[in-house]
Amino acid sequence: xxxxxxxxxxxxxxxxxxxxxxxxxxxxxxxxxxxxxxxxxxxxxxxxxxxxxxxxxxxxxxxxxxxxxxxxxxxxxxxxxxxxxxxxxxxxxxxxxxxxxxxxxxxxxxxxxxxxxxxxxxxxxxxxxxxxxxxxxxxxxxxxxxxxxxxxxxxxxxxxxxxxxxxxxxxxxxxxxxxxxxxxxxxxxxxxxxxxxxxxxxxxxxxxxxxxxxxxxxxxxxxxxxxxxxxxxxxxxxxxxxxxxxxxxxxxxxxxxxxxxxxxxxxxxxxxxxxxxxxxxxxxxxxxxxxxxxxxxxxxxxxxxxxxxxxxxxxxxxxxxxxxxxxxxxxxxxxxxxxxxxxxxxxxxxxxxxxxxxxxxxxxxxxxxxxxxxxxxxxxxxxxxxxxxxxxxxxxxxxxxxxxxxxxxxxxxxxxxxxxxxxxxxxxxxxxxxxxxxxxxxxxxxxxxxxxxxxxxxxxxxxxxxxxxxxxxxxxxxxxxxxxxxx
Numbered sequence: 192x193x194x195x196x197x198x199x200x201x202x203x204x205x206x207x208x209x210x211x212x213x214x215x216x217x218x219x220x221x222x223x224x225x226x227x228x229x230x231x232x233x234x235x236x237x238x239x240x241x242x243x244x245x246x247x248x249x250x251x252x253x254x255x256x257x258x259x260x261x262x263x264x265x266x267x268x269x270x271x272x273x274x275x276x277x278x279x280x281x282x283x284x285x286x287x288x289x290x291x292x293x294x295x296x297x298x299x300x301x302x303x304x305x306x307x308x309x310x311x312x313x314x315x316x317x318x319x320x321x322x323x324x325x326x327x328x329x330x331x332x333x334x335x336x337x338x339x340x341x342x343x344x345x346x347x348x349x350x351x352x353x354x355x356x357x358x359x360x361x362x363x364x365x366x367x368x369x370x371x372x373x374x375x376x377x378x379x380x381x382x383x384x385x386x387x388x389x390x391x392x393x394x395x396x397x398x399x400x401x402x403x404x405x406x407x408x409x410x411x412x413x414x415x416x417x418x419x420x421x422x423x424x425x426x427x428x429x430x431x432x433x434x435x436x437x438x439x440x441x442x443x444x445x446x447x448x449x450x451x452x453x454x455x456x457x458x459x460x461x462x463x464x465x466x467x468x469x470x471x472x473x474x475x476x477x478x479x480x481x482x483x484x485x486x487x488x489x490x491x492x493x494x495x496x497x498x499x500x501x502x503x504x505x506x507x508x509x510x511x512x513x514x515x516x517x518x519x520x521x522x523x524x525x526x527x528x529x530x531x532x533x534x535x536x537x538x539x540x541x542x543x544x545x546x547x548x549x550x551x552x553x554x555x556x557x558x559x560x561x562x563x564x565x566x567x568x569x570x571x572x573x574x575x576x577x578x579x580x581x582x583x584x585x586x587x588x589x590x591x592x593x594x595x596x597x598x599x600x601x602x603x604x605x606x607x608x609x610x611x612x613x614x615x616x617x618x619x620x621x622x623x624x625x626x627x628x629x630x631x632x633x634x635x636x637x638x639x640x641x642x643x644x645x646x647x648x649x650x651x652x653x654x655x656x657x658x659x660x661x662x663x664x665x666x667x668x669x670x671x672x673x674x675x676x677x678x
Contacts, residue, residue, distance in 0.1 A: 202365070203415050203416055204365075204414075204415065204418050204419050205268070205271050205365060205366075205422060206418060208222065208270040208271075208365070209269070209270055212258070212269070213262075218251070218255050219250075219251035219252070219254045219255050219258075219269075219270060219314065220248060220251040220252050220255055222270065222272055223248055223250075223251040223272060223316065224248070226272050226316055226362075227242065227244055227248075227316070229361065229362050229363045230242055230316070230317065230363045233341065233357075233361045233363055235339070235344070236338060236340075236341055236344065236357055236361065237320060237335065237336055237337065237339060237354070238319050238320060238354040238357040238358045238361070238363065239274070239317045239318070239319055239320070239354070239358065239363070240277050240287070240289075240317075240318045240320050240354075241284075241285060241317055241318040242316065242317040243284070243315060243316060243317050243318075246315075247272075247315070247316045247317075251314060254269060254312055254314070257312075266310065266311035266312035266313075267311045267312075267422065267425070267426055268308060268311040268312050268313035268423075268426060269311075269312040271308075271312075271313045271314065271365055271366065271419075271422075271423075272313075272314045272316050272364045272365050272366075273308065273315060273364055273365065273366045274316055274317050274318070274319045274358045274363070274364045274366075274368070275305060275315055275317075275318055275367070275368050276318075276319055276321050276352055276354070276355050276367070276369050276370055277289050277318050277319060277320060277321050277335075278321060278324065278325055278370055278400060278401040278403075279302045279304065279305060279368055279370070279399060279400055279401075279410065280298040280300060280301055280305065280399035280400075281298060281301050281302070281318070282299065282300050282301040283297060283298070284297065284298060284318065285297050285298075285318070286401070287334065287335075288321075288323060288324045288325075289320060289321050289322060289323045289324070289333035289334050290323045290324060290334050290547065290548065290549065290552070291334045291528060291546065291547045291548075291549070292527045292528045292543070292544070292546075292547025293527050293528070293547075294334075294527075294528055296526065296527060298399075300399065301399060302396075302398060302410070303395075303398040303399055303427075303431045303433060303434065304368065304395055304396060304410045304427040305399065306399075307426050307427050308423070308427065311426050313426075316363075316364050317364075319354035319355050319357075319358050319367060320333055320335050320336075320354035321333060321350065321351045321352055321353065321354055321355070321369075322350040322351035322353070322375075322551070323548070323549045323551060323552050324401065324403050324514070324518065324552055325351040325352075325370055325372055325375055325403045325408070326351065326403060326514065326551050327350040327351050327551055327618075328349060328350045328351070328374075328378060328611070328618050328619075328621055328622060329347040329349065329350045329353065329606060329611060329612070329618065330347060330348050330349065330350040330351065330353030330354060330379070331347060331350070331608065331609070331612060332350070332549055332550070332551040333549075334549065338353045338354040338357055339357070339608070340357065340360075340382065340383060340605050340647075341357050341360045341361040341383065342360070342383065342384065342646065342647055342648060343605075343646060343647060345607060345608060346382075346604075346605040346606065346607055346608065346647060347382070347605050347606050347607075347608055347610075348360075348379050348382055348383050348605065349378045349379030349380075349381070349382035349383065349601075349605060350375060350378070350379060351369075351370070351379075352367075352369025352371070352375045352376050352379050352387075352411075352413065353379040353382075353383075355367035355368065355376070355379070355413050356369070356379035356380050356382065356383040356385055356387065356413050357379075357383060358413075359383070359385045359413045359415060360383040360384060360385050365414065365415075366412055366413065366414040366419050366420075366423055367412070367413045367414075368410060368413075369387070369410075369411050369413055370400060370403075370408055370409065370410055370411065371387075371389035371408065371409055371411045371625075371629065372403055372404050372407045372408040372510060372629060373407065373506055373510065373622050373625060373626040374600075374622050374624075374625025374626060374628075374629070376388065376411035376413060377389060377411075377600055377625050377628075377636070377637040377650070377652060378600065378601055378621075378622065378625055378637075379413075380413050380600075380637050380650065381600035381601050381637045381639075381648070381649050381650030381652075382601065382604065382605040382647070382648070382649070383605075383648065384639045384648030384650075385414065385415055385639065386413065386414050386415065386416070386417060386420060386636065386637065386638055386639065386671075387412075387636065387637045388411050388412050388413075388414075388424070388635075388636045388637075388664075389409055389411040389628060389629075389635045389636070390409055390410075390411065390428065390634050390660055391409075391438070391632055391634045391657045391658050391659075392406075392407075392409055392629075392632035392657070393436055393437050393438035393440075393632070394424070394428050394437075394438060394440075394634070394658065394660065395410045395424070395427045395428050395437075396410075396427075396429075396431035396433065396434040396437045397409070397410065397436065397437070398431055398433035398434040399433075402513075402517040403510070403513070403514055403517060403518075404509070404513035404514055405436075405513055405517060406509075406513065407506075407509070407510055407513070407629045407630075408629075409629075410427065412424065417636075417667050417668040417671060418446060418449065418668070420636075420664065421445035421446040421448075421449060421664050422446040424445050424664075425443070425444060425445045425446055428442045429442045438658065440658045443660070445660060445661055445664055448661045448664075448665060449664060449665050449668045450665060450668075451662070451665040451666045451668070451669045454487075454488050454489050455484070455489045455490070455594045455595060455666055456490045456492075456592065456593045456594050456595075457481075457484060457489060457490065457491045457594065457595045457596070457597050458492055458493075458494045458589060458592075458593040458595070458596050458597070459481065459492075459493055459494070459596065459597045459598065460493075460494060460495075460496040460499065460596070460598065461493045461495065461496075462496050462497070463499065463598045463599070463623075463624060464477070464478070464599075466499075466602060468602040468603070468620065468621075469599060469602045470602060470603045470604065470643070470649075472641075472643050472644060473599050473601075473602070473603070473604075473640075473643070474599070476640055476641045476649075476651075477597075477598075477599050477640070477651055480597075480640065480651055480674060481597065483674050484674070487673075487674075491597075492593075494589065496585065498581065498582055498585060499623070501582070502582070502623055502626050502627055502630065503619055503620055503622065503623055503626065504575070505578045505579055505582070505630065506626040506629070507558070507619055508562050508575040509572070509575050509576065510555075511556070511558040511559035512559040512562050513559065514552075514555050514556060515555075515556050515557075515558075515559030515560045515563060516559070516563075518548075518552070518556055521543075521548075522539075522540050522543065522544065523539045523540060523542075523543025523544065523547075524539060524540070527547065528543055528546065528547045529543050530542035530545075530546050530547075532546075551615075554615065579630050582627065582631055583630065583631045586627070586633060586654075586656075587656075590655070590656035594655065594659075594662065594666070595653050595654065595663065595666060596653070596655075597651065597654075598624045598651075598654075599624055599649070599650075599651060599652065600625065600637040600649065600650040600651060600652040601621060601624060601625075601649060601650070602620075602621060602623065602624065603621070603649075604643045604645060604647035604648070604649050605647050606621075625652070627654070631657075633654045633655065633656065634654070634655050634657070634659065634660045634663050635652060635653065635654040635655075635663075636652065636653055636663060637650040637651065638650055638652075638653070638667055638670060638671055638675060639675070640675055641675070651670075651675070653667060653670075
């Protein structure tokens with residue numbers, strides 16, 4: 192894993208923090224104080240929208256007292272300092288989804304994922320920036336302004352969870368919550384040289400997640416260690432009465448099953464590695480990793496995937512359709528911004544939405560409304576649903592033979608600021624390697640692979656069959672420690 196700059200992070204994983212807390216060489220309050228200092232020093236990157244300074248320090252002091260009284264009384268996430276993306280609700284805290292239409296809106300409840308973290312004594316240190324309503328791949332589409340990449344501020348951090356990636360990348364917190372609709376955790380993690388994990392669809396409750404495309408998105412985790420991702424997943428996953436789409440599959444003790452036994456069977460798509468948009472260095476480093484796996488006795492084989500050209504069109508037809516429906520609630524009547532220029536009931540709707548939504552969100556709403564309109568529904572939305580079904584079936588068949596599918600996470604390293612803003616097609620095509628997992632509901636993870644000759648990091652992605660997070664995380668841990676640590 193690429194090393195971060197010196198003095199940007201105290202500990203690389205939660206177990207190291209627990210060890211230090213047990214020895215008395217640090218305290219929760221000292222940890223929070225350190226992270227607050229880091230946040231202040233990294234203000235120019237615009238990762239944090241709001242920092243919960245007093246609250247985090249008070250919580251840390253409370254936990255230090257609790258631990259001193261009875262070390263066995265603290266939760267699994269004692270000492271875990273995390274940040275939350277600005278689309279995930281936290282009770283009595285402001286949430287904007289990086290949009291003017293939700294300016295000054297305060298949540299009345301916490302997302303189930305956040306509630307479970309807090310119940311296990313995690314410390315939420317702040318709210319981080321993102322693309323508006325999670326729509327974007329650069330973190331430039333935000334009412335809070337763009338977030339900058341900590342490796343090179345002239346480049347984007349990726350999106351839409353770009354600030355979550357930067358917060359972890361620059362040591363402003365140990366972990367961060369993001370959301371992944373088509374790669375919005377994995378792509379920025381790759382651009383920032385950290386680990387990004389998206390669970391199976393339904394593994395973590397979406398209650399309290401501001402909806403963009405409900406049948407695609409999942410709350411995910413960004414961190415610098417697989418162990419921390421496993422622990423966070425273990426706490427957040429599971430049945431929730433508030434979310435009818437959440438799975439009833441049993442939650443494993445993921446943090447205790449990180450040893451991968453035996454040899455893996457891994458598939459890769461030739462069409463992915465031969466893509467004209469794939470950077471030559473990323474391609475070569477990915478091939479080198481495949482060869483290392485083979486040398487160690489893992490079975491790695493090329494398979495045909497003739498649906499590659501349908502991935503992006505299918506994804507954007509379906510997600511924009513869902514966005515059109517989900518965002519209809521922001522009408523200036525029920526909650527959120529109401530236009531002061533409105534003269535009648537109709538203008539309340541039109542002006543509030545025109546003034547409140549940014550360009551990218553408007554563009555996707557209009558696309559979604561178009562594909563759902565009379566005369567075009569069957570031509571676009573109906574066909575896209577059939578192709579999605581075919582993609583899902585293809586992966587189901589594939590996982591009857593193979594344990595994992597490997598692909599580059601992104602075709603390139605991080606874009607320069609402004610490079611893709613006026614070319615949405617190019618930006619959408621950059622998601623080609625990440626959208627399959629969302630279309631098929633698969634768990635997927637990106638691991639830092641190497642640093643490009645241009646100085647920017649990039650990653651490698653692994654996908655597994657639905658609800659096989661345990662083996663995916665275990666093999667990821669093996670890959671990080673044995674195959675890519677020295678890159």
